[in-house]
């Protein structure tokens with residue numbers, strides 16, 4: 001027996017809860033931006049993925065019009081910082097709805113470092129930063145998908161083994177349903193099987 005849900009006959013919050021509980025685990029883009037007047041901003045976004053390979057483009061979704069989105073529109077750039085397990089409470093703290101003009105870097109005690117290619121700062125303690133220039137935005141209902149062309153990737157060498165970012169050292173957090181977060185589980189490897197027709 002299945003429970004059937006027709007989104008058009010269900011309140012949007014319930015549909016949202018179902019989707020975020022079932023599209024799991026979601027990687028967390030810890031998005032740093034800067035406004036036109038120079039206030040920097042930091043907020044986690046789990047509606048995040050790779051949009052294209054060549055050119056390299058990543059995407060995150062702003063549900064509603066949040067400071068991160070407004071800053072990207074104003075200054076045309078953002079940084080995706082990988083969200084590591086060691087910064088769990090701080091990442092969550094940066095999701096607080098501080099008034100515009102407050103920097104989460106300062107309010108939550110997150111150390112910044114300058115980016116190489118964009119004005120928005122990076123999170124100093126994040127293993128990987130993807131510096132992005134705004135590619136485009138796509139408005140869908142109450143949400144806006146932000147596409148950013150990756151113009152620079154900065155990986156802390158501590159996390160690299162043989163030129164490869166080592167997952168067990170980076171320990172990225174993920175977002176699940178409700179207030180649940182995931183930590184890195186077991187890592188399994190298997191080679192792709194070529195078709196032998």
Ligand SMILES: Cc1cc2nc3c(=O)[nH]c(=O)nc-3n(C[C@H](O)[C@H](O)[C@H](O)COP(=O)(O)O)c2cc1C
Pocket residue numbers: 028041042043044045046047048061062063064066067068069091092094095096097098175
């Ligand atoms: C782990 C996590 C993931 C989140 N993912 C999103 C998301 O994908 N899109 C979104 O609009 N808000 C998301 N939020 C909520 C925002 O981080 C929150 O509204 C924040 O205050 C927005 O900050 P800003 O106004 O400075 O951009 C998430 C919150 C948490 C804790």
